[in-house]
Amino acid sequence: MSRITIIDYGMGNLRSVHNAFESLGFSARVTDDPRVAAQADHLVLPGVGAFKDCMEHLREGGFIEPIKAHVEAARPFLGICLGLQVLFSESEEFGRHQGLDIIPGRVVRFPADMQGGGEDLKVPHMGWNRITLARRAPICREVEDGAFVYFVHSYYVVPEDPGVVATTTDYGINFCSSIWRDNVMATQFHPEKSQQVGLRILQNFANM
Numbered sequence: 001m002s003r004i005t006i007i008d009y010g011m012g013n014l015r016s017v018h019n020a021f022e023s024l025g026f027s028a029r030v031t032d033d034p035r036v037a038a039q040a041d042h043l044v045l046p047g048v049g050a051f052k053d054c055m056e057h058l059r060e061g062g063f064i065e066p067i068k069a070h071v072e073a074a075r076p077f078l079g080i081c082l083g084l085q086v087l088f089s090e091s092e093e094f095g096r097h098q099g100l101d102i103i104p105g106r107v108v109r110f111p112a113d114m115q116g117g118g119e120d121l122k123v124p125h126m127g128w129n130r131i132t133l134a135r136r137a138p139i140c141r142e143v144e145d146g147a148f149v150y151f152v153h154s155y156y157v158v159p160e161d162p163g164v165v166a167t168t169t170d171y172g173i174n175f176c177s178s179i180w181r182d183n184v185m186a187t188q189f190h191p192e193k194s195q196q197v198g199l200r201i202l203q204n205f206a207n208m
């Protein structure tokens, strides 16, 4: 059985991601050692916090090259929330900051004055919302179109190539809620906080 390696760069909901994989019967390890990450079968980049801080922590932790090498080696990679956003070229969160540029595109803030169902929509987008399948990524096998998952974010990704969009979600605007390109999958939502649907997504990833 493949082993799941979860990167610990000092900013992430590591415990819940680790426990979710373990609850599914997979062997998962959390590592702050880039040499361990470089040996991973399945690599997971979770993340909660600011884009700039995430990139700084990844750089200081020596994780940037191992992540890029893992993606190049076509081994399964899963980014979660901020771990999706940093895959992109740049973010406008608290200024303009360069990302890993693995997926060309930008990270932008929700508009301030969004309306939905006749109500003002608050930012951050926090809570349960539906994902609509644009393409069925391997992680979304047996996941229903329109399934509910859990979000906490103020920014969203805008891929240059719309062909990488795997799911979209409506929150005032219709935004990209997950991407899939070859072995790289990443979700704006938190599978580890999305109950059965989220566990199915993590199980699909681990079984790749």
Ligand SMILES: NC(=O)CC[C@H](N)C(=O)O
Residues within 6 Å of the ligand: 047, 048, 049, 050, 051, 081, 082, 093, 124, 152, 153, 154, 155, 156
């Ligand atoms: N929960 C998070 O850390 C979200 C990532 C990013 N800071 C955003 O607001 O979109």
